[in-house]
Amino acid sequence: MEQDDTARWGASLDDLLQADVALLTGLHRDSLVERGAARIAGLMASLGDAGDAATDIVGQLDVADAAALAQALTVHFHLVNLAEERHQSRLHRRRQDGDDGPGWPAASGLGADALERLERLRIHPVLTAHPTEARRRAVTASLSRIAEHLDAYDDPRNGALQRGFARRRMLEEIDILGRTAQLRRTAPAPTDEVRTVMGVFDQTLFRAVPAVYRAVEAAVPGTDAGRQPSPVPAFLRFGSWIGGDRDGNPFVTAEVTREAVAIQAEHVLRALGVATERIARTLTMSEQTTPPSAALRDALALAAVTAPDTVAAIVRSSPGEPHRQHLLFAAARLGATLRGSLDLGYREPAEFVHDLRLVQDSLAAAGDARAAHGELQHLLWQAETFGFHLAELEVRQHSAVHAAALEELLDQLDDDPGAPGSPERLAVLDRLAVHGWPEQVRPLTEATGEVLDTFRLMGWLQQRWGRRCCGRYVVSFSQSAEHLVAVRALARLAVGERPLNLDVVPLFETGADLRAAGTTLSAWMDLASTRAWLEERDRQVEVMVGYSDSAKDIGPAAATLTLYRTQAELVRWAGRAGVKLTIFHGRGGSLGRGGGPLHRAVLAQPPGSLNERLKVTEQGEVIFARYADVTLAQAHLERLASAVLVAGTPQVTRHNTAAEHRFAGLAATVEQASREAWLALVRTPGFPDVLAASSPLEELGQLRLGSRPARRSGAATGRDLSDFRAIPWVFAWSQVRANLPGWFGLGSGLAAVGDVDELRAAYRDWPLFASLVDIAEMSLAKANPRLAARFLALGGRPDVTDRVLEEYERTRRLVLETLGQSDLLEGKPELRHRLALRAPSIDALSHIQLRALRVLRSPEGSTAGDGHDWSEVLLLTVNGAAAGLQNTG
Template identity: 45%
Template sequence: MSLANTTPQPDADRGRARHEMPDELRADVRLLGEVLGRVLTESVGADLLEDVEHLRALTIAAYEEDGSDAIEAAEALIDTFTVERAEEVARAFSCYFHLVNLAEEHHRVRVLHRREAEASPDAAPTDSIQHAVETLRQEVGEEETARRIAGLEFRPVLTAHPTEARRRAVAAAIRRITNLLAERDARLGGITLADNKRQLLAEVDGLWRTSPLRSTKPSPLDEVRTAMATFDQTLFEVFPEVYRRFDDWLAGDDAGLVPPRVPSFVRLGSWIGGDRDGNPNVTASLTKQAAAIASEHALHALEAVALRLGRALTLDASTTPGSSALEALWQSQRLLAEDVTDEIAQRSPNEPYRRVLLVIAERIKATRLRNADLAYDLADDLLADLRVVQESLVAAGAARAAFADLQQLIWQVETFGFHLAELEVRQHSQVHRETLAEIAEVDSLDDLSERSREVLEVFRAMASVQARYGVAAARRYIVSFTTSAEDLANVYTLARHAMGPEAPLPVLDVIPLFETFADLQASVDVLDAAITHPLVQERLAQTDRRLEVMLGYSDSSKDVGPVSATLALYDAQSRIAQWARDNALTLTLFHGRGGALGRGGGPANRAILAQPPHSVDGRFKLTEQGEVIAARYGHPVIAARHIDQVAGATLLASAPSIEARNSGAAEEFAAMAERMDEVSRERFFALVKSPGFPQWFAQVTPQEEIGLLPLGSRPAKRGLSINSLDDLRAIPWVFAWSQARINLTGWFGLGTALRAVGDVEQLRRAYARWPLFATMIDNVEMSLAKTDDRIARRYLALGDRPDLDALVLEEMALTREWVLIVTGKERMLANMRVLGRAVQMRSPYVDALSLIQIRALRGLRRPAEPDTTLDAEAQQAADERVAKLQRLLLITLNGVAAGLQNTG
């Protein structure tokens, strides 16, 4: 297969910039394309390869030129395919995208390794922790910088939102192929190179033969296990490795000899198994199971490290005597398990550190196995033992042993505890109100409906998880669609009903989630009332007045459009941050961002640096979901780089120069922002509030069919009626528009807003001076680069609303025009080499899948007129054809998601 042998050469008239592919990446893509071509020929036949190549040539021609004739020829070719052949072709292109994606990731790792090898120790990248620290030292001094480092927090929260279209089996195959590709960088030759090629063929053959579709929707526990794979493969090792590199840089020549100055600043959170908003599959029992699975993985990993460290720490008592505290620890261990300690003492008669650590490993194992006699009660007890060992080593002059692998283990325990991730519960405020109303009407809690009993049971589950793994394991309770302080108070009332009048409540940090435009505007008033609640005041006193507030990017964008949502979120953050300072509260804003640009996606470090003054203050928390988890944390090198960038931006955001820049720009361009907000919202409403818009949306996108795709355990709808979009989840809203190659949720209304401002010099000045505006423009540019008006027209033709078609296409053209005016570019992505290359390399092949998807949609959208003359056999044949078209559509959904690399 020669899918990679021709890189599309974009035509300048179509506004696309040309980006050359590095030779190493080109060679990898060509190799994988050839391997895939051979696999297709061997498994199906040369005729399949010919069809794929013919379609590929046509879509490349259409991409390079004005292309209407070539697109029509491509459609005509697809119409000649049987449904079975169309499926084979779609699967071939989907496989190609997986291979290109892994090749690009591998090349990125290659480049990062090379940069590190060639980098000067004194020249830190501008988006790194080192650069942030250097800037802070210049602006606030050494002492204040050290204080800010000590308070640094990064809290990524893994969610089960169904935006990862790949099966876990496909992801595993991709990892194996990536490893084989990496082997080739070692300059293999002869028999070894031939064996590598044989294995590549076998793995790509397996990838081709693996169904791209799950046979069933994953359960919430399946989603938990998927997250555990990320922990096992990267996160457990990467987080402390980032701490180590940062600390070594701070220590300089003293690295390894002095106590660490870098705290364990990452805390992993998870909604997987805890988020029940709209997901009836998440029950209290399942929440406890999710916590147990996570703990099993954490304890298994800690046990392995402690055992390895114990075996290696063979320091003799004559060279490194133990302290009195170490001896006391050993004696307490002997009292716990004399048989275990006797056996270890025999193997390590004069090695006090080795024997203590081996017993620590046994105790971690006992904690995992629930052996009460030997188990630790809490992770803090384990940390206390490890610090006794560390302090004894320092006192004995063995600082390098104290601050090497032992410090890594301490960081890992601090980061993950016995719970691995802080499990967060989320539920809709309306569910709470309805449950309390039902409680008021019944004589006994036993008389409640099943849903209301389940609402109460979750508080008992949280108490159980806290008792077993520690309070940090499950203390956050997020209230979706918070509209009043009463919505937060209701959580405490429900908890008291659940636990009874005498039992203590679980520790609760009740977090408001402001999602809609109206809720964002009312946020400060809600918070002001909430902190007068006695239980809130009590909890604030316990936490040194720490408060968390969550902001929803998805629903606000669906509510008022991307421009107004962006400005409303900035305004809300600014007001909440000032309110927190006025009330002496330590605020953490929790950003409910998605992977797609319509859900607050885009580079996280740039977004952090665009936030209002005092809204970050060294603390950043966000949701990580779907394909974003794999992209950011799937490879250890890329994960380390991502954490470095985010942590650096989190520190730098509070630099006086950054805060002054952001506040000054927001003030300077306030009138412009107000005009953009007003005009863009009006334009957005003109579309989404048009009569019949929901029905039209369901016709011109695969929105309805997305619900058939077994992406996740969560339903795609909150009981959606086709007459309303209010209950449509933001993820399928974004996913559907991206599949239709329109990406409307990322840009609609911006072109009209920019034109309304009209002052080009002012707009360019804002682009240069105001990070929020620049980030919005750049994100829209990325979103528009993945749109295609010719493909979009074919999706829009599936509906019968030329007025709405025209509105979408006019706004697309207007936004593209004004983004280029503001940025001063001649073509989209002209100075974004890596992203531009990725879009250029994939777009023609995404076009091919889109055209196959349109064929499937046309077949499914035909009015189904009942035909009573069909006999049973004919009716069965008709039903089978519909089933085949649905399967074809679902395969293209997977393929387009892989090609665009963001779904929701």
Template identity: 50%
Template sequence: MREPTPTEALDLVGRYEAGHEIPERMRGDVRLLSTLLGRVLRESGTPGLYEDVERLRVATIQAYTDETPEAFARAEQIAQSFTTERADEVARAFTVYFHLANLAEEHQRVRVLRERDGRPEKEDATDSVAAAFVRLAAEVGDDTALERLRNLRFHPVFTAHPTEARRRAVSSSIRRVAGLLAEYEDSARDGADQRRAERRILAEIDLLWRTAPLRPQKPSPTDEVHTIMSVFDETLFTAVPKVYRRIDDALQGIAAGSRKPVVRPFVRVGSWVGGDRDGNPFVTAATTRKAAAIASEHVLLGLERAATRIGRTLTLDAVSTPPSAEVEALWRRLKDSDEDAAAEIAKRSPDEPHRRVLLLIARKIGATRTRDADLAYPDADALLADLALVQRSLVDARAPRHAYGELQSLIWQVQTYGFHLTELEVRQHSAVHRTVLAELDSGAPISEQTEEVLDVFRAIAHIQQRYGLRAAGRYIVSFTQSAADLDAVHRLARHAVGPSGTPPVLDVIPLFETFADLQAAPGILAEIVTHPAFAARLEETGRRLEVMLGYSDSSKDVGPVAANLALYEAQALIAAWAQDAGIELTLFHGRGGALGRGGGPANSAVLAQPPHSVDGRFKLTEQGEVIFARYGEPAIAMRHIDQVAAAVLLASSPSNEQRNSAAAERYADVAATMDRTSRARFFELVKAPGFAPWFATVTPMEEIGLLALGSRPARRGLSVESLEDLRAIPWVFAWTQARINLAGWFGLGTALDAVGDEARLRQAYRDWPLLRTLIDNVAMSLAKTDERIARRYLELGDRDDLAQLVLDEMALTRDWVVRITGGGELLANKPVLQRAVKLRSPYVDALSLLQLRALRALREAPQDAPADPELQRLLLLSVSGVAAGLQNTG
């Protein structure tokens, strides 16, 4: 097949991009950014780089659009023809392109959100908390709806699971480009300003191109803590109170901001970063202490700055806004403890009592941060009490808009984040606890591991004493298989402090991960609530209990279909048990970013949960690239929180619970057939002799361990002879990189085929939220696969039987998903998502071909020869690029 002429190539690319209905302004952003990248490649790349990038780009678009073997072979030949050094540059160029394309798409989302803010009447009834409240009130009455709104809780927990392939330096550069793109748009009416903005974007893209895309070494747990802090500093600290404000504005109308808000703070942010030590030897008790200290430093600095800013603007004189007696007394107390500062403030603001008090409060927050014992607040409640005095005084002085304006936002921030910012959670494997207890019971000398485990409990006690009980106290037990696994935590806490010490206050959370553990969960819970220490804590909390469900290991255990059905069944049984036992249950969902790990749109997943399993409370893990996709930009973060919280509010509505309950009963036979047949098909693959080493051969699983993604090791052991010790993250990540995405869909085609009744399955897709969510997620997963590229990866192994099994199931699943969802192709019923996937796919193909070239060469090298470092680097560059292109990778 001949190579197209430059004119033909330009026409091909133009037709391809025009064939997808990209909003005009987004098309302009992509055109601007890609044109500037082209200039950078010409100016800063080696001679001929731009032309080589274009050759491969045109070839992969041609191969994607006409799907002929000849077109695909030509794209392969071009990728193969590059020297390793040139392939390295080309991979970097495509990766930078993805970063810029993702940025343009994000910019368009922000644009749409801002336009929607001006048209609230267009909002969907399930799309915001305010609209969801109106719908709920229509079903249960205003009083009940208001009570549920006030008890609403959304609790994302940020983890350090390593699926974010970008360096922090790269992420920072992308954020700067985003800001400059907004400036460029704002300066559209001034040609000189726009040229200056374009020049600065060009310089930033040049910097992005020149920045090494791979981390030179794995980040430490402390590095990961600092990375997460950037999300709070740049987004969440200010975005969360804006969410509350938006809801209150919608519910109270023109009275909003002039009277007490209806909404209560419903967001709580957790973190495993610096606390999750399950299989990560680099997370120590010292790390946990440091993580808490870093988080507290960030939130106190934020509160200090906010209080100072608000105080400076509160220029209300004593005549128009007289202070209450309580505020006058507060001024005297604050003045007595900080005399010099009080004298200076009083001199500048002699007749502005509320301003004077708030500026001294800001000083007191600063003293808390610097640990000035004479001036510091003892805890966040003491700060809230002072702010409440100021607020009441303003209300009494007939200045309610100042009482419930910016001051209310500060109060919301303190209520949400306290002095700790994140509620740090500790996680450890049940087997470690059993080993340590056995050693302690034997009376043998204490080993280094045992001392470290005990020191973790001392660290939790220290954090609670210094930052408050909310700062730490949740202790998650991985692979909980018995009530004794949970009781072990309380026993170890007592060992840690000795007979005369006071153990930390602990909420012990079981994590049920495997298929068998999920089935055993209700029985284990029924037993543990009778254990004295567990029962005592249950009574202290008003019989509140958290139970965590693992999505990733259950999916690796029995396949994605059976795992989803088992998770639903486990939730239903646990929720029913909790209701009977009078327990307020919060289910903690260990969802990952990838579809094979329970990923996908969180709000639709919430609405598909069993009756009584949500009840206004939703907690889930957020990780890797998903953290920055959902919370890295303020407008998107606000929208995500609002959408998920709306779903949480509506999940317990009578209509939603009745729909889910009725569908589960009506399609119980379908579920049973799908469970049985999908598991059998999955086992046919993963239990085949030699499957594990074959998997390691046909995917870059081994090489992913070389990528400095995070501090956490890729697997618990050293062997790839068994999947037992392989973590779910590389299991999913490796299949994704091979463009197979097997962890997200394998077995569904066989399951649907076993049911066989297409009309009934179509009806089930419409009526049964669980099936619809499962099929929609599989459709997205399959849309990101590529059968031709998948075949090339599968050819790296010597097992045609396993390769054919994968390809047959892929084809069968694709066929059934298209038939059930309609439209003739994947994602036809989700055009915006389909457009995003299709626009990226040819460019991902280019990186996949470069990755295949490197992987094939590494596999063909003699086993006893050292790996070629240039090939390894090319492979890792392509891994980073594919992750950027596919987005939800792990």
């Protein structure tokens, strides 16, 4: 197990990855043997090479061994994932660029208008709590400790004794991880989900953000970093739906939203306070060598009057050090803000930023440019990025909930409010949004009261933590202008004349809603309430497009092309309406929900749809894959920013425009044929029941992944496709090993084109088409048609199984012809290697899952003693497969 130090430290990056995998999995094997589970370790090894014999091996396992094996395989995947995260981190550090996207070195030629474009740049990831992260917090913490010891093991400064200690501690932690329950015993509450994601901000993002800005600064020609004011604005903004997303989650209430923002504020204020005090302690320059500016002297004099005891204590500890004194006073004010002390605390983040700039300007004026523009600039960037709220909490609710509330409230009007969907109803809602409601109108049900309480709370939160903390309201299934003006009408009833910074964000999700988006928005813009809001907001409008339900509705290929066309139409609509448009991309982590390399997708966007602004959801296991490590978080954010700037260059715009026009006919053919193939499958009578019988879809709720229910209805048979939420739908298909939402229908679309040379030209010259094919290729590579056939056989519908497998073979063949390859991922050797590394163990888990499903789907079912049953085995395999496959939701 021990390796020669010189060989390890002098190895190539690929060799280091192999060494990490070998070390961690070897320690895992040792831990199993030590605890008397050598049989399980042997089964892991034998199943990896068993091939078709795996079915017989698994068939002989009793329920206890099946559970133990599933647990061990899950731990194996966590360790492999950890090794790969370290590998990606090494890649970024070695060459400051990812394998599959431009980093700042590639984008360093930002052009003559670089500073102007940076001023417009906005990168806005929004973290969501959609239930795809199957890993417990205890597991995440354990892996973090293993990573720390692995770093110590790799550190060339450590001797044999230290490395031996690190190896022993890794073995100890892996043993603990192997004995830790992988399944949650209770479902997390929304506030638990908030606290979980706080680790990402505390441990990585707060530190990664200044590093991103410095990387951009280094790419701006003529910048003397650290000695002059930085030309880079704080262009990053973070958002969150965790604790604000009500759509389909009855557990998210106004109280939950209040607590979510309070948790976020506590974390960011503590982080800012610690950073402010740390930097203050370094500013030990005296007033003789570095005299304060007149503005700084005035500020200190005012502070001495308004907070005499606090300032007196600071002066006693730091006499003659005015810059240090003022920063220490700012740290004290942050603490008071957290405690809610109005006398000493800041009223809004802008006041804190003002204090920081006061110190920065004073230092610069006194000739200390290094101190002015060094660590103090990092703190300024952090304050401008995170404010006092950390992430802008967004509220989301379904349009049907608003419609139900309005029916209750409008019935109390003296005048006829008109029928839903009528011009009269639209006019009434517009009038109520502008002029207010009659005094007698009151909520009559708890549900309507909760809707109104949400708006009241948003106004209060803005007063408490700043205007940015909670102002966006996303309307799911926006299908008409009535659905949008309803939000402002309800808000007017809730808050009356009190201030509320409210931005209504329509979300277009289904194929029909995407096609009608321009018409809906135009009707909305014609309303007086919308026009008044636009003028207040400098005519800035945000529109969200959903990848999840559109793909489930019309298939992945048709959805991708429909989304592209919709965005292009939105750009034209914004030009006609004279508004500044931001398109909010509701992408998932899975390949069937718009997942895949995000920076490549950015470069494939329609010309004019970005304008230096990118807002996108990040969720599930993707959050931890991209943000759990400082280096990986920095690399991801740098690539996003770089891609957005590159996408807006004239040459890229011209290229994409020409490609779009050239291949318009091909796109129309692929879209129509792929949609027809998709609809023919999903509209097959009984199709939803086939998926339920063939997969652990019905058991996903028992995994307790998130606070939101996994199903919209509880029907046992006769299910409808609309019963399935998009995320569990995709999750289930990944478990079945078909990955159908990532590729089905594309083969029919490519076949309809019938011209391989044209397909290859489109792949070469049109980034959108290339992205579509690449995602399908990755999804096909992660599928296993032989195992998928066995899963689908549980549904008892050979016609459905045959249709799926025929389309798989058609899509695989035509994707390979388009790529000019003989095998999947031939042109992506690193990804191919990663999948090959996992495939035997994932297949083993699938065999165990099949066994569990057969038992549970049998007429009598089955349970066994020893604290285990086949239901738990099934859930363990789902958990493990999610860790192994990744991109699951």
